[in-house]
Amino acid sequence: MAITVPKIKDMKDKEKISMITAYDYTSARIADEAGIDIILVGDSLAMVMQGKSSTIPVTVDEVIYHAKMVRQGAKNALIVVDMPFMSYQADYVEAIRNAGRILKETGCDAVKLEGGREFVPTISSIVAAGIPVMGHLGLTPQSINIFGSYKARGKDEAEATKIKEDAKFLQEAGVFSIVLESVPKQLAKEITESVNVPTIGIGAGVHTDGQVLVFHDMLGLFDDFKPKFVKRYAHLKKDALDGVKQYIKEVKAGEFPTDEHSYL
Numbered sequence: 001m002a003i004t005v006p007k008i009k010d011m012k013d014k015e016k017i018s019m020i021t022a023y024d025y026t027s028a029r030i031a032d033e034a035g036i037d038i039i040l041v042g043d044s045l046a047m048v049m050q051g052k053s054s055t056i057p058v059t060v061d062e063v064i065y066h067a068k069m070v071r072q073g074a075k076n077a078l079i080v081v082d083m084p085f086m087s088y089q090a091d092y093v094e095a096i097r098n099a100g101r102i103l104k105e106t107g108c109d110a111v112k113l114e115g116g117r118e119f120v121p122t123i124s125s126i127v128a129a130g131i132p133v134m135g136h137l138g139l140t141p142q143s144i145n146i147f148g149s150y151k152a153r154g155k156d157e158a159e160a161t162k163i164k165e166d167a168k169f170l171q172e173a174g175v176f177s178i179v180l181e182s183v184p185k186q187l188a189k190e191i192t193e194s195v196n197v198p199t200i201g202i203g204a205g206v207h208t209d210g211q212v213l214v215f216h217d218m219l220g221l222f223d224d225f226k227p228k229f230v231k232r233y234a235h236l237k238k239d240a241l242d243g244v245k246q247y248i249k250e251v252k253a254g255e256f257p258t259d260e261h262s263y264l
């Protein structure tokens with residue numbers, strides 16, 4: 001049965017939520033067939049699909065292109081799409097229109113946007129339009145030019161308090177779930193216990209209500225950088241390199257194709 005927003009909310013304190021990114025049909029198929037709860041069409045596609053050094057350049061048209069392909073590959077998972085940098089920050093009417101385009105043109109289920117109390121009016125307006133919103137606190141990569149690095153957030157008392165308060169603000173604004181990225185595990189635990197919507201951690205320890213990782217990171221396919229929170233469950237880049245090298249060798253040696261791969 002297809003997973004819905006109410007089902008995700010209901011999983012808090014009952015069953016851990018599994019979430020993974022996907023940017024195309026083939027990866028979405030794999031995640032969905034494996035039984036993932038949520039697929040995120042992350043703006044991390046800037047790094048993984050486009051080779052950029054931040055998520056800043058991604059456009060609404062580009063996430064829509066990827067989200068359409070993901071939709072084709074997923075039958076059961078809930079599909080959440082990241083709202084790109086500057087598609088929701090300037091004014092809330094533009095934010096509603098962009099969130100609406102994303103849902104309407106892709107058939108996906110919800111949007112995610114980064115930020116705390118400053119975005120309460122934006123989030124509540126998008127939700128009022130009938131579009132479910134997932135929040136994102138802690139390390140918010142679209143603010144890389146303010147932060148200056150991708151280091152963990154909320155390590156001092158003042159920032160920890162701000163993030164914890166922001167989680168409450170997001171809950172009041174009507175988010176159905178909150179991603180907590182790169183924060184101390186104790187802070188993530190306190191937030192998880194203080195809000196009534198599920199938290200989904202990435203680099204936030206074991207006490208969140210769910211976990212999310214980038215598909216290409218956890219399968220060892222992407223290695224431009226490797227945050228501490230990434231666990232490699234496969235080594236696909238090594239497999240792919242070995243495969244392509246073997247193919248080249250056999251082509252050069254006239255060993256491929258044999259009659260098995262020829263029309264006789």
Ligand SMILES: Nc1nc(=O)c2c([nH]1)NC[C@@H]1CN(c3ccc(C(=O)N[C@@H](CCC(=O)O)C(=O)O)cc3)CN21
Pocket residue numbers: 043044047048055139141150151152182214217222225226227228229
């Ligand atoms: N492939 C990929 N995976 C991601 O998890 C990811 C993206 N891209 N793009 C968007 C953001 C950027 N992210 C990042 C990028 C780098 C670090 C990183 O280098 N972290 C250091 C922090 C060290 C510290 O806090 O002291 C690390 O070593 O973990 C973390 C998250 C997470 N997101």
Ligand SMILES: CC(C)C(=O)C(=O)O
Pocket residue numbers: 021040041042043044045082179181202212213214
């Ligand atoms: C890392 C996750 C949470 C994300 O926002 C992304 O992939 O863009």
Ligand SMILES: [Mg+2]
Pocket residue numbers: 042043044055082
């Ligand atoms: Mg993102």
